[in-house]
Amino acid sequence: MSRLILFNKPYGVLSQFTDRGTETARQTLSDYVSVPGVYPAGRLDRDSEGLLLLTDDGPLQAKIADPRFKLAKTYLVQVEGEPDEGALYALRSGVRLNDGMTRPADAVRIPAPELWPRDPPVRFRKTVPDAWLSLTIREGRNRQVRRMTAAVGLPTLRLVRWRVGDWSVEGLNPGEWREVDAR
Known part of the structure; x- marks a missing residue:
C-alpha cells in the first residue's frame, strides 16, 4: 500500500531530507x-510555506510533480x-516570463486569510498597500508564482501553497503532518 503524507512546510525549511x-x-x-x-512529490521553495506531499510511490510521485498531468496547485499569495x-x-x-508563456491561471483577489503567523514576519510598510490573491496553476516552473506576480507588477511578500489536487494543508500547523489514503 502506498504512503502519502501531507506536510505543512514551515518558512525556511528545505524541501529535501539533507542539506x-x-x-x-x-x-x-x-x-x-x-x-x-x-x-517529496515536487518542491516548495525555502521561502515558501504550506502543503508539501511526500510519498513512497514513484508513479504517484511522478503524477503529482509532473506538469504533463496538469494537477492543480492553489496558492494563497500576499502581494505588494x-x-x-x-x-x-x-x-x-x-504571463510572459523569460522561459516563455505560462498557462492561464485561476486568479482571484481574496480577503486576508486566517493563517498561522510566519516566522520571521513579513515586513510591513505603512506607505505600501498589500493584498491577497488565490492563484491556481497547472504547471510547476521554478519560482513560477513569484515570477508571475512580479511580471504583473505585484511582487510576492508571502506564498503559501494551500492545495495540490484534492489534498489541502487545512488543519495542519506549520511543521505538522498527517498520513492520508493515497487513492
Missing part, C-alpha cells in the same frame, strides 16, 4: 518527518500593491 549546500546547517524535512522511504483588473486578467490569460 549539502552550506556550512551552516539549514532545517530540512528530516527535522520534521521521520517516516522512512518517503520523498493593489491588484487591478488588468493584472488579474494577465494572470488569467498567461
Whole structure:
C-alpha cells in the first residue's frame, strides 16, 4: 500500500531530507518527518510555506510533480500593491516570463486569510498597500508564482501553497503532518 503524507512546510525549511549546500546547517524535512522511504512529490521553495506531499510511490510521485498531468496547485499569495483588473486578467490569460508563456491561471483577489503567523514576519510598510490573491496553476516552473506576480507588477511578500489536487494543508500547523489514503 502506498504512503502519502501531507506536510505543512514551515518558512525556511528545505524541501529535501539533507542539506549539502552550506556550512551552516539549514532545517530540512528530516527535522520534521521521520517516516522512512518517503520523498517529496515536487518542491516548495525555502521561502515558501504550506502543503508539501511526500510519498513512497514513484508513479504517484511522478503524477503529482509532473506538469504533463496538469494537477492543480492553489496558492494563497500576499502581494505588494493593489491588484487591478488588468493584472488579474494577465494572470488569467498567461504571463510572459523569460522561459516563455505560462498557462492561464485561476486568479482571484481574496480577503486576508486566517493563517498561522510566519516566522520571521513579513515586513510591513505603512506607505505600501498589500493584498491577497488565490492563484491556481497547472504547471510547476521554478519560482513560477513569484515570477508571475512580479511580471504583473505585484511582487510576492508571502506564498503559501494551500492545495495540490484534492489534498489541502487545512488543519495542519506549520511543521505538522498527517498520513492520508493515497487513492
